[in-house]
Amino acid sequence: DAGITQSPRHKVTETGTPVTLRCHQTENHRYMYWYRQDPGHGLRLIHYSYGVKDTDKGEVSDGYSVSRSKTEDFLLTLESATSSQTSVYFCAIREGGTDTQYFGPGTRLTVL
Amino acid sequence: SQQGEEDPQALSIQEGENATMNCSYKTSINNLQWYRQNSGRGLVHLILIRSNEREKHSGRLRVTLDTSKKSSSLLITASRAADTASYFCAGSGGGADGLTFGKGTHLIIQP
Structure with missing residues (x-):
């Protein structure tokens, strides 16, 4: 699981x-990513980070912001x-040596 | 926009048979990754194939990549009930780029 945790798991x-x-x-990975998963859309990139305080927008960034003040937290x-914005949100890291992305367990968010 | 489009959207086969899923993508890639997702669970990384590779194996998995056709295939041999899941391909342009996913193939292995 590449040492990735997400909180909360449900909200x-x-x-x-x-x-x-x-x-x-x-595990001190430089690159971190946020995706959302919706039925019929697969996973879509929201924002990503390539270092502390270095972030950029993905495909579906409207309505979201990100921060990375420490390497370990995004x-x-x-x-x-x-x-x-009701969706399942997944965080991922990119393993530098292999370019493989590993995903966290996900957060299921329901907005009423 | 979706980078990958998996085909078929759903596949049902008997245990022990081989399962083949295809993925087409739109723009140039540095690498293409395949993932498995069991219902209601997270994504499990299966295999990564780079743009300069044509075929890669991992256990019962075989992945091919044809960059001229912008397509990839995932073959699972000797399928098992535990292989029942959704399978996604995802392309990366390299660098800091995130992955662009297809919508997935839902594979059902009948016992």
Whole structure:
């Protein structure tokens, strides 16, 4: 599992509330990623990070922000959650030597 | 936009048979990765094939890559009930790029 944990694993929230999801890794990987998975769409890239305080947008970044103040933590924030952000969110790291991406267990977020 | 498109979307075979899934992609890639996802679970990495490779094996898995046709295939030999899952291909342009996924093939192995 490449030492990746995500918290919380499940969350139910209401429209308009802020939500922060956390991804934590223990193996000092430089690259980290946030994806969302929805039925009929597969996984889509939201944001990624290539180092502390270095982040960039992915395919579906609208409504999301990220922060990376430490190598081990990559935070995904929904500033004002909407029902369209109900999804399963996966964090991933890229193993530098092989380019392989390994995924965390996922967070199931429901926005009512 | 989806990079990969898996074919078929769903596949049901008998245990012991071979299962073949295909993936087509749109833009140039540095590598292509295959993943397995059991229902309601996370993604398990199966194999990575680079753009300069044509075939790769790992246990009962065989992956091919044809960059001229922008396509890849995953073959699972001697299928088992535990192989029942969704399988995804995902392409990367290299560097810091994230992966661009297809929508997956749902494989059902009938006992």
